[in-house]
Amino acid sequence: xxxxxxxxxxxxxxxxxxxxxxxxxxxxxxxxxxxxxxxxxxxxxxxxxxxxxxxxxxxxxxxxxxxxxxxxxxxxxxxxxxxxxxxxxxxxxxxxxxxxxxxxxxxxxxxxxx
Amino acid sequence: xxxxxxxxxxxxxxxxxxxxxxxxxxxxxxxxxxxxxxxxxxxxxxxxxxxxxxxxxxxxxxxxxxxxxxxxxxxxxxxxxxxxxxxxxxxxxxxxxxxxxxxxxxxxxx
Numbered sequence: 001x002x003x004x005x006x007x008x009x010x011x012x013x014x015x016x017x018x019x020x021x022x023x024x025x026x027x028x029x030x031x032x033x034x035x036x037x038x039x040x041x042x043x044x045x046x047x048x049x050x051x052x053x054x055x056x057x058x059x060x061x062x063x064x065x066x067x068x069x070x071x072x073x074x075x076x077x078x079x080x081x082x083x084x085x086x087x088x089x090x091x092x093x094x095x096x097x098x099x100x101x102x103x104x105x106x107x108x109x110x111x112x113x114x
Numbered sequence: 115x116x117x118x119x120x121x122x123x124x125x126x127x128x129x130x131x132x133x134x135x136x137x138x139x140x141x142x143x144x145x146x147x148x149x150x151x152x153x154x155x156x157x158x159x160x161x162x163x164x165x166x167x168x169x170x171x172x173x174x175x176x177x178x179x180x181x182x183x184x185x186x187x188x189x190x191x192x193x194x195x196x197x198x199x200x201x202x203x204x205x206x207x208x209x210x211x212x213x214x215x216x217x218x219x220x221x222x223x224x
Binding site for chain 1 (some may be wrong): 148151156158159160183205210211
């Protein structure tokens with residue numbers, strides 16, 4: 001049981017390049033989330049999904065797209081990277097709504113855009 | 115979701131109790147208090163949550179005031195491995211999202 005995994009762990013992009021970050025979970029969770037964390041800041045929600053085939057915007061969605069074609073995977077895409085997207089990206093998942101709201105986080109992807 | 119206020123940083127000696135306060139004066143009746151922590155460069159980790167009663171688990175205790183306007187996370191015997199940023203989050207019971215603030219950076223020292 002690997003929990004939540006993220007690929008890649010590190011990436012350097014040039015301005016204007018595109019890339020996709022992959023998040024995978026093996027806990028059969030319905031909900032999945034993408035966050036970004038800038039230095040000295042808390043996490044900010046980019047997009048999230050409440051089930052396979054569904055996605056919704058979070059707090060800072062501009063410049064990102066997501067897809068949830070399979071329940072276990074949640075992809076985050078950057079179509080044209082900008083230096084402002086330099087950040088650490090965390091993926092998380094959780095089971096269906098309940099009182100114990102425990103999100104399980106991946107180890108993060110450190111992205112630098114030059 | 116209600117806004118929370120936490121001190122930016124705190125220190126604690128190893129072996130002593132760490133008491134981390136959180137103010138959530140605008141909390142409403144159906145909002146829960148959650149605590150997460152983030153150890154350097156890792157993803158956040160769930161610690162504990164509560165609605166109005168005090169709660170305890172293997173990691174920590176959560177004390178919520180009777181008027182629910184503030185709470186305290188207690189790590190009873192802090193160790194160096196408890197050095198982390200601690201986030202207090204208030205969430206409506208049915209909401210699907212969490213909103214992370216900037217948290218309290220706890221430094222545990224020898």
